């Protein structure tokens with residue numbers, strides 16, 4: 350279960366369900382504050398068999414509680430497909446469930462409680478300080494002294510001004526301890542750090558639409574770097590001075606190209622990189638130049654886990670604002686900000702300079718994502734059904750818009766074979782791949798909450814020798830012809846009834 354801030358009522362219900370159904374031990378973050386990266390870290394550290402509900406351990410002695418789910422989740426990663434499918438099947442067949450009476454657990458206080466539950470047995474609840482654990486992990490990965498010197502101005506003579514937005518999610522206590530207490534940032538660097546069950550009425554998605562407030566602050570030009578985190582702290586958005594937007598694909602590529610700045614990788618070495626299929630291929634260019642392997646996996650962090658456990662992967666990311674490394678088995682928003690701060694401390698340049706120099710060295714993979722949220726599911730499915738059989742006919746064809754022509758090199762429905770366990774995952778998105786490596790991808794979201802969400806991913810490739818004017822041009826201008834081609838080939842507007850997306854990233 351993806352855990353963000355759990356309000357007291359939710360924690361109480363979880364305690365009662367676990368106790369009544371034979372869970373042996375439940376570990377809770379104090380005050381319900383448990384970010385997903387902190388949970389992943391905890392499971393790895395304590396080797397608990399977590400992942401079903403919070404970090405609950407199943408009671409091995411209770412046959413009534415053995416649902417036949419035998420998957421091992423103690424790598425701290427998201428549940429694999431086989432497990433979630435099985436859980437889903439079980440939920441379609443629930444005939445009864447048990448609840449025990451209220452248990453008196455004060456989850457605002459660190460400590461342990463033990464209960465005897467009638468007809469079930471012993472049930473332990475441990476309340477931990479998950480912030481402390483996580484901060485310790487970060488201090489082992491990064492060089493805090495160097496980052497502190499940058500933030501406080503000791504390194505350059507000028508303070509680095511940060512603004513970090515928790516969006517009323519769970520990261521507030523983590524970033525205030527890290528950025529203010531440990532790294533010397535001013536307390537007014539932090540926004541919306543009090544976790545709220547309703548996220549203060551906002552949508553805790555760190556993107557240009559839902560974190561536009563942060564973009565506006567950065568546009569004033571008073572801060573050097575901005576970051577926003579989602580509700581459970583596993584995703585991040587990075588902005589530079591004046592609101593310079595770092596796409597998640599570029600963020601991943603820049604971290605990859607500068608991994609040796611981070612002490613953790615000086616110790617572990619670099620094992621390989623990976624990205625989800627729709628993520629722009631900027632990191633592939635870095636991998637090629639530095640001689641590392643780069644994997645392309647379906648959307649969903651769980652696909653990185655096997656590669657990490659097999660020692661093949663150090664760093665990975667997704668266009669959906671997830672970035673992370675093999676320090677845990679989840680994406681990690683705060684880790685990404687610290688990685689950027691470590692790079693800034695090393696290079697002593699601005700975010701924008703670092704990105705532009707990266708493009709000049711490696712070329713640029715320009716990326717945008719159009720989301721059509723809450724569209725009629727029938728129309729969205731029909732669009733995919735209309736497009737898929739036509740894909741082979743596009744191969745070799747020239748498609749053009751606004752006087753720009755692209756030749757289709759390949760077209761398919763993305764399918765993935767895991768190189769570790771050989772499992773096959775099908776139907777992961779319809780792709781038009783062009784001979785200059787540009788790409789158009791259509792995918793139906795697996796996480797939308799109402800109707801269907803159609804995601805249209807557009808990637809253009811700009812070589813580093815085309816001249817700075819084109820290399821640095823706005824993404825909208827560079828991608829317009831590909832967007833028009835995508836809308837025309839899919840008949841998206843006709844199938845969904847939408848003439849514009851709800852969110853553009």
Ligand SMILES: O=P(O)(O)OC[C@H]1O[C@H](O)[C@H](O)[C@@H](O)[C@@H]1O
Nearest residue numbers: 648649650667669794795796797
């Ligand atoms: O299927 P989508 O709506 O595009 O969502 C995709 C995202 O879903 C979850 O948040 C996963 O944790 C991410 O790893 C994944 O990228």
